Each structure stands twice: as C-alpha cells, then as structure tokens.
Amino acid sequence: MSDAIVERDRALFGPLSETGRGFYLTVGVLGLAILWGAIAYAVQWSEGLGVTGLHQPVSWGFYVTNFVFFIGISHAGTLISAILRLSKAEWRRPITRMAEVITVMVLFIGAGQILVDLGRPDRMMNVIQYGRYQSPLLWDATSISAYLTASTFYLYLPLIPDIAILRDHLGKRRWLYAVLALGWRGTERQWKILNRAIAIMAVLVIPIAVSVHTVVSFVFSMTIQPMWHSTIFGPYFVAGAIFSGIAAIIVAMGIIRRIYRLQSYLKPIHFRYLGQLLLVMTLLWFYLTFAEYLTGYYGNEPEEMKVFWSKFTGPFWPFFWAMVVANFVIPMVLLVRLRHHAVGKTVVASAFVVVGMWLERFIIVVPTLSNPRLPFPEGQYWPTWIEWGELAASFGVFILFYVLFVKLFPIISIWEIQEGRDVGLKEVEERLLTYLPDGAADAAMPEREKVLT
Amino acid sequence: MALWGMVIDLDRCTGCQACVMACKAENNVPAVGPKEAARGRIISWMHVLREESEERTRFLPRPCLQCDDPPCTKVCPVYATYRNPEGIVAQIHARCIGCRFCMAACPYNAKYFNWLRYQKEGPGQNPDVSVRPKGVVEKCTFCHHRLQKARERARAEGRDLVAGDYVTACAEACPTRAITFGDLLDEGSEVARLARSPRAFRLGEELGTRPKVFYLAEMEGHRRV
Amino acid sequence: MNEPESAFDRSVRRTQWVLAGLAVLFVTGIVTWIAHLIRTAWRLGDVLSASIGISLVAIPVFLTLGGVIVYVFVGLLTDRSAR
Numbered sequence: 001m002s003d004a005i006v007e008r009d010r011a012l013f014g015p016l017s018e019t020g021r022g023f024y025l026t027v028g029v030l031g032l033a034i035l036w037g038a039i040a041y042a043v044q045w046s047e048g049l050g051v052t053g054l055h056q057p058v059s060w061g062f063y064v065t066n067f068v069f070f071i072g073i074s075h076a077g078t079l080i081s082a083i084l085r086l087s088k089a090e091w092r093r094p095i096t097r098m099a100e101v102i103t104v105m106v107l108f109i110g111a112g113q114i115l116v117d118l119g120r121p122d123r124m125m126n127v128i129q130y131g132r133y134q135s136p137l138l139w140d141a142t143s144i145s146a147y148l149t150a151s152t153f154y155l156y157l158p159l160i161p162d163i164a165i166l167r168d169h170l171g172k173r174r175w176l177y178a179v180l181a182l183g184w185r186g187t188e189r190q191w192k193i194l195n196r197a198i199a200i201m202a203v204l205v206i207p208i209a210v211s212v213h214t215v216v217s218f219v220f221s222m223t224i225q226p227m228w229h230s231t232i233f234g235p236y237f238v239a240g241a242i243f244s245g246i247a248a249i250i251v252a253m254g255i256i257r258r259i260y261r262l263q264s265y266l267k268p269i270h271f272r273y274l275g276q277l278l279l280v281m282t283l284l285w286f287y288l289t290f291a292e293y294l295t296g297y298y299g300n301e302p303e304e305m306k307v308f309w310s311k312f313t314g315p316f317w318p319f320f321w322a323m324v325v326a327n328f329v330i331p332m333v334l335l336v337r338l339r340h341h342a343v344g345k346t347v348v349a350s351a352f353v354v355v356g357m358w359l360e361r362f363i364i365v366v367p368t369l370s371n372p373r374l375p376f377p378e379g380q381y382w383p384t385w386i387e388w389g390e391l392a393a394s395f396g397v398f399i400l401f402y403v404l405f406v407k408l409f410p411i412i413s414i415w416e417i418q419e420g421r422d423v424g425l426k427e428v429e430e431r432l433l434t435y436l437p438d439g440a441a442d443a444a445m446p447e448r449e450k451v452l453t
Numbered sequence: 454m455a456l457w458g459m460v461i462d463l464d465r466c467t468g469c470q471a472c473v474m475a476c477k478a479e480n481n482v483p484a485v486g487p488k489e490a491a492r493g494r495i496i497s498w499m500h501v502l503r504e505e506s507e508e509r510t511r512f513l514p515r516p517c518l519q520c521d522d523p524p525c526t527k528v529c530p531v532y533a534t535y536r537n538p539e540g541i542v543a544q545i546h547a548r549c550i551g552c553r554f555c556m557a558a559c560p561y562n563a564k565y566f567n568w569l570r571y572q573k574e575g576p577g578q579n580p581d582v583s584v585r586p587k588g589v590v591e592k593c594t595f596c597h598h599r600l601q602k603a604r605e606r607a608r609a610e611g612r613d614l615v616a617g618d619y620v621t622a623c624a625e626a627c628p629t630r631a632i633t634f635g636d637l638l639d640e641g642s643e644v645a646r647l648a649r650s651p652r653a654f655r656l657g658e659e660l661g662t663r664p665k666v667f668y669l670a671e672m673e674g675h676r677r678v
Numbered sequence: 679m680n681e682p683e684s685a686f687d688r689s690v691r692r693t694q695w696v697l698a699g700l701a702v703l704f705v706t707g708i709v710t711w712i713a714h715l716i717r718t719a720w721r722l723g724d725v726l727s728a729s730i731g732i733s734l735v736a737i738p739v740f741l742t743l744g745g746v747i748v749y750v751f752v753g754l755l756t757d758r759s760a761r
Contacts, residue, residue, distance in 0.1 A: 048587035049551070050568030055493035057562060059553040119551015119566065119588030126531045126550050131715050133729040135530040137554060138715070142736050145708060149743050157750065178690045179697070182754040193753040200746050208739065223558040224524055224660055372562045373657065374515065375504050377493070532724065 037393020062387040063117035070110035076245030077103030082202040100155040139215040226303040243281040244357035247350035254347035275346035279335040326356030458637035458665035460647040465631035468512035475626030483571035498593035517563040517593035518664030525555035549589040698751035705744035
C-alpha cells in the first residue's frame with residue numbers, strides 16, 4: 001500500500017489530522033450546554049422532580065417528549081443506511097457512516113431521558129432485577145438494547161477497513177487503531193467475512209429498528225387514554241421517526257460539508273436524492289396525521305374531542321400549527337423543486353422538520369395528560385429552567401459525541417468511496433446490462449432460467 | 454376471600470370534605486403547602502370533584518376506584534403496583550422507581566406523585582402508615598392497614614372477621630353516611646345490596662376497568678328506605 | 679508478517695480478545711436477564727405469557743446478534759491467510 005490512498009482522499013483525513021480553533025470553540029460551547037444540564041440534574045437529584053414544571057395531571061413532559069424524539073432521530077441512520085445498502089444505491093457511499101453515527105449517539109441520549117425522568121433514579125436497577133414484561137417500558141428496554149447493540153456493531157463493521165487505513169497511514173493513536181482494526185489486512189477471507197456480516201446486519205437491523213419505534217408508541221397506545229389509544233400509533237411513530245431521522249442526516253451532512261470542506265464528496269445530487277426521500281416522508285407523515293385526526297374528529301367522542309380541540313384551537317394551538325407548518329407546509333414548498341439550490345433548500349427544510357417533529361412528540365405527550373376524563377382542572381404545563389437545561393444538554397452531548405467521532409474516525413467511509421471508484425462503476429454497468437432485454441449478460445444467464453421461461 | 458368495595462350515595466353527599474380530611478389524617482397524606490398547591494401538586498387520595506352548573510352544584514367524591522382490571526398495574530415496570538387477592542390495588546413505595554407510567558395510564562387520575570420531599574416522619578402521624586419519600590407514587594389503599602389490624606384483633610379474639618370490623622377512614626368520617634364500605638362478595642352486606650341497586654353506576658364503566666367503587670345516582674326526592 | 683510479536687502487538691492482540699469476550703459477555707448477560715424476568719414472572723404468577731411471548735422473539739434476536747459478533751471477531755482475529 002502506498003500513500004496514494006491518502007493522497008487521493010486527502011480531504012477525508014483532514015478532520016483527523018488537523019484540529020483548528022473552531023473545534024475548541026465548539027467543544028467549549030457544547031461544554032457550557034452540558035454544564036447547564038449537569039447542574040440542573042444535580043438540583044433535580046437532590047430536590048426531586050418538583051423542580052420541573054410537571055404536576056398532577058401532566059405527569060410526563062419534556063423528558064418523555066425528548067425520549068420519543070431522540071429515539072425517533074435514531075432511525076436515521078441505521079435504517080436508511082441499511083435500506084440504501086440493500087438496494088445497492090451507489091450514491092449511499094458518502095452518507096451511510098454519517099447516518100449510522102447519528103443512530104448510535106442518539107440512542108444513548110434517548111435512553112438516558114428515561115433515567116432523567118425517573119423520580120427515583122437510585123432505584124434504576126429495579127428494572128433489571130424486578131422487571132415485568134407486561135409493561136411496555138420493558139418492551140422498550142429490550143428493543144432499544146437490541147437496536148443499540150445491532151447499530152453499534154453495524155457502525156463498527158464498515159469502520160474496520162478504514163481503521164486499518166488509519167493504523168497504517170495516520171501515525172497517530174496507533175494503539176487504538178491497531179486494536180479496533182482487529183488485525184485487518186484486507187485478505188480475501190477477511191473481506192468475505194466482513195461483507196457477509198454487513199449483509200446480515202443490514203437485514204437484521206431493519207426489523208429491529210421498526211420494532212423500536214413501534215414499542216415506543218406502545219407506551220402511549222397501550223393505555224386507554226384519549227388520543228393515545230390508537231391502533232395507528234405504531235406505524236405513525238415509525239414513519240415520523242424515519243422522517244425526523246432523514247432530516248437529521250441532511251442537517252448533519254450540510255454542516256459537515258461546510259465545516260470540513262467536503263463539497264466534492266457530498267454533492268448537490270446527494271441532497272437532492274435525500275430531499276426527495278424527505279418529501280415522500282413529508283407526504284406520508286401528513287397522510288398518517290390526517291388519518292389519525294380525522295378518525296378522532298369524525299367519531300366525535302367527547303373525551304377525544306376535548307384533547308382534539310385543545311390541540312386545534314385550545315392552549316396547544318401554537319404548538320400544533322407550528323408543527324403542521326414545520327413538518328408539512330415548509331418542506332412541501334422547499335422540496336417540490338430541487339433542481340437549483342438543492343443543498344440550501346433541503347438543509348433548511350430539514351432543520352424545520354427536526355423542530356416540527358419535536359413539536360409533534362410534545363403535542364402527542366402533553367395534551368392528552370392535560371385533559372383528564374374526570375372534571376379536574378385542566379393542567380397547564382410549562383417547563384422550568386431545569387427541563388430546558390436537560391434539553392440543551394441532550395443536544396450538547398449529541399453534538400459533542402458527533403464532533404469527537406469525526407476527530408477520531410473518518411466520517412465518510414474511505415474504503416467505500418474507493419470501492420465505488422474501483423469496483424462500483426463496473427458493477428453498475430454490468431448490473432444495468434442485465435436489466436436490459438438485449439444485454440450482454442443474456443449469454444451468461446444460467447440454463448435453468450431459460451428452461452423456465 | 455373477600456372483595457372489598459365501596460358505595461357512595463351522591464344524594465347524600467354534601468361536599469363537606471370530611472372524608473378528605475379524615476383520609477389525610479389517617480394515611481399521613483402530606484399537606485404540600487400553598488406554593489406547591491398553586492402548581493397543581495395537591496395530594497388527595499380522596500378527592501371531592503365539583504361540577505357546577507346553573508341549576509346546582511354536584512359533588513363526586515373520588516377515592517382510588519380499586520379497579521378489578523386496573524390499567525395502572527399492567528403498565529408498572531417493576532411490580533410496584535398490583536391488585537392484591539382481595540381486590541385492593543396496592544402500591545409498594547419501597548419498590549417504585551417513580552416513572553409515573555401508572556399515573557399516565559389511570560383514567561381516573563387517582564395516583565399521586567411525591568414531586569418533592571413533602572414530609573418527614575414526626576409526631577402526630579399515624580404510625581400504621583409509612584411516610585412516603587420523594588419521587589414515588591402513592592394512592593388510596595382502602596386504608597389497608599385497618600384491614601390488617603382488624604384481622605389481628607379478630608384472630609386474638611378467636612373469631613372470624615365480621616362486617617363492620619374493617620371500615621375505611623372516609624366511610625367512618627362521613628357525617629351523612631354517604632359512604633358504605635364492606636365485602637362485595639358477602640351477599641347479605643349493606644355494600645353488596647347497595648351495589649345492586651338500580652341507582653348504582655360506576656365511573657367510566659365503558660372502559661372495562663370494573664371499579665369496585667359504586668356510586669348511587671342522584672334522584673331528587675329519593676329517600677333510602 | 680512472520681516477525682516475532684513485539685510487546686505492542688501482544689498488547690493489541692490481548693485487548694482485541696478481551697473486547698471479543700466483553701461482547702459475548704454482554705449478549706449472554708442480556709439473554710440471562712430475559713430468562714431471569716421469565717423466572718420472576720413465574721414466581722409471582724405475573725402474566726407469564728407476556729414474558730414468554732416476548733422472549734420467544736427477543737432471545738433469538740440477541741443470539742443472532744451474538745453469533746454475528748463472534749463470527750466477525752473470531753474470523754478476523756484468527757485469519758492467517760495470505761493477501
């Protein structure tokens with residue numbers, strides 16, 4: 001191996017070898033956000049959950065919203081990357097790693113929200129020791145740990161050849177890279193093992209990902225509360241999760257492309273394709289939202305309608321309508337035509353979708369609890385600085401982990417880009433030929449198939 | 454085996470809150486103070502709901518309805534709340550992790566959370582009932598400690614538990630005797646008789662939770678024979 | 679590649695096997711935990727069907743994950759073939 005590898009994709013090694021002022025500045029700012037959250041949590045630990053804005057009917061608020069939101073974002077990665085890998089979409093190459101990293105980071109943060117939400121975090125181990133599978137919370141625990149294991153491993157597998165490149169060429173952190181490269185030398189047998197494992201994981205990770213947000217929705221839909229007890233919630237949450245996940249990838253791509261000057265790797269075409277995917281998800285999200293709310297409205301059950309109107313015209317209207325604008329109106333306007341300014345348009349639309357999906361989770365969790373069935377006074381929930389602190393720290397930790405990952409590992413898969421150049425081009429041509437009626441591949445077709453037709 | 458239940462006659466209820474106070478004293482339910490109360494964090498295992506209309510004001514005392522098919526116990530991740538063999542929905546404060554899933558699942562809002570540490574153990578409290586720490590859920594238990602005491606007394610006297618041995622604090626305190634308490638399986642008991650009354654209904658019956666607290670509907674001019 | 683192993687290589691190799699061991703331990707731990715939950719439900723008479731139903735799906739998933747992890751770790755670490 002020569003240094004041609006490094007020379008050719010020099011831009012990808014940039015973040016690993018050089019550290020600028022911007023890095024320390026970012027880490028400093030994120031550190032402040034995390035500090036805010038840490039102080040808030042220390043106060044909450046010693047005083048109790050009373051320091052939040054939660055109260056009698058609204059016993060779940062920001063933390064549970066964040067839980068659903070972050071777990072939703074986690075669908076970005078692994079799911080998208082697995083689907084693109086399985087469908088042999090060649091344009092996936094610079095994107096998959098970025099997406100997979102989001103999944104792993106955000107899953108930790110999502111699961112952490114539940115711990116922050118506990119009244120007695122010191123008794124956390126009760127869930128392990130005395131857990132009972134009738135509770136949807138245990139379904140979440142199981143499903144999320146499966147997803148975390150699978151997606152961490154799925155992130156790690158395609159990293160191995162890249163880590164080996166770093167071990168041989170970077171000259172920094174050699175021990176770390178040597179350990180993580182698992183003795184990778186790129187032998188034929190090693191490639192076979194790696195490719196087979198990636199293929200298995202790509203298939204395995206899809207049903208696990210779907211199960212995760214399905215059981216997250218079951219936390220709500222298994223109760224008999226108005227506007228929670230809905231059969232559509234499983235698919236609705238999964239669709240929303242993929243929706244917010246794609247948006248998160250696009251935002252991350254936009255930022256990384258700019259900061260690390262990777263314009264030649266993350267091209268407008270990638271944004272256009274992902275933008276189209278986002279547009280499809282916008283429409284799907286709108287369709288499911290429409291189906292969900294129309295069913296409630298038409299049925300006109302008094303308990304459902306109390307919650308319904310509190311969202312449409314009641315105290316929650318600003319959140320509800322902001323959600324509709326951010327999740328549907330803006331993406332529709334921006335994404336319908338992507339021929340020009342694809343990057344800017346998709347990034348802006350995605351930023352709105354991320355906010356909109358957070359609002360969607362909020363608008364699902366809180367209004368139902370605010371409107372009890374019995375004539376209790378309506379609950380007005382507003383978070384305190386403690387909850388804002390946890391929100392800020394959650395984003396802070398997520399971005400910090402991401403930034404650190406970019407410092408330690410190539411955020412765009414080096415070997416997959418090289419494989420695209422060396423093998424992908426030819427493979428695509430050959431594959432294309434097999435699609436065509438008069439392709440050259442006809443001659444190579446197995447006898448059996450000819451007999452069948 | 455008994456199945457403990459309650460009947461509350463809405464015709465008799467005057468909304469005097471005696472049951473609420475009796476419950477608080479009996480079960481060491483903390484007074485959270487005006488600041489916390491303004492934040493909507495009052496703990497009141499027995500709560501008198503009020504519905505005001507132009508013609509009249511109606512009262513509805515609501516303890517935990519002790520559902521026979523409780524939505525709250527199903528969702529508990531750690532077995533901190535469960536339906537005991539005699540139908541009482543129990544809460545184990547020492548086990549509860551404070552996730553508040555049971556509060557979100559209860560259609561009657563009968564579960565309460567200790568948002569802060571509202572009280573310490575001290576004089577003037579009922580020694581039979583534990584003082585709850587911060588961060589756990591608590592609820593009406595039909596004064597379960599009274600059942601334990603009544604059982605012990607009956608055993609010491611070498612007899613069976615009879616009707617009237619075990620009554621909740623709210624039923625005992627009600628000046629208009631609107632609350633009747635007893636064993637629903639004991640056909641001859643007052644509570645079983647009233648629960649079969651044509652006036653009897655249960656809250657949210659359509660939810661399938663099968664509460665063991667029955668209400669007798671208001672009927673103007675109605676007098677119990 | 680046939681030179682005697684240096685101290686660096688030895689520590690790397692040892693850590694790699696420790697990592698593999700930890701991964702196996704993690705998956706075994708989760709499977710044991712799920713089994714423990716079934717036992718708890720059995721002893722408390724607490725909706726055994728839910729525990730068994732979920733474990734029927736969850737345990738094979740974790741075992742498959744564990745299998746793939748072992749396959750990769752062992753396969754890559756023991757590879758002695760030439761390039």
